[in-house]
Amino acid sequence: VNGSGAVSITSLSLSRTSVIVFSLNTIGGTVGAIPVVATITPATGSLNNGSVTVVATAGDTSIYNWLIFE
Numbered sequence: 001v002n003g004s005g006a007v008s009i010t011s012l013s014l015s016r017t018s019v020i021v022f023s024l025n026t027i028g029g030t031v032g033a034i035p036v037v038a039t040i041t042p043a044t045g046s047l048n049n050g051s052v053t054v055v056a057t058a059g060d061t062s063i064y065n066w067l068i069f070e
Helices: none
Strands: 007-011 019-026 036-041 052-055 063-069
Touching: none
Parallel strands: none
Antiparallel strands: 007 052, 019 063, 036 052
C-alpha cells in the first residue's frame, strides 16, 4: 500500500473468481481499513499476467501480505 492511491498487483494466478486475502505485515503511516480489491483483470493465457487494483486508507504506508485462492 502506498498511502496515496491504488496499487496494482500482477500474477499469472488471477481469475475472475480469485479470492485475495490481506494481512498486515509491518505498520507504517496511518493504519486504517485492511486493503480491499477495487478491480480484477484475469490472466489470459500462460504468458499474460492478470492484475488486481488494491485500495486502502489514505496515509497508510504499511506493508501487507497477500494470498490468492482459486
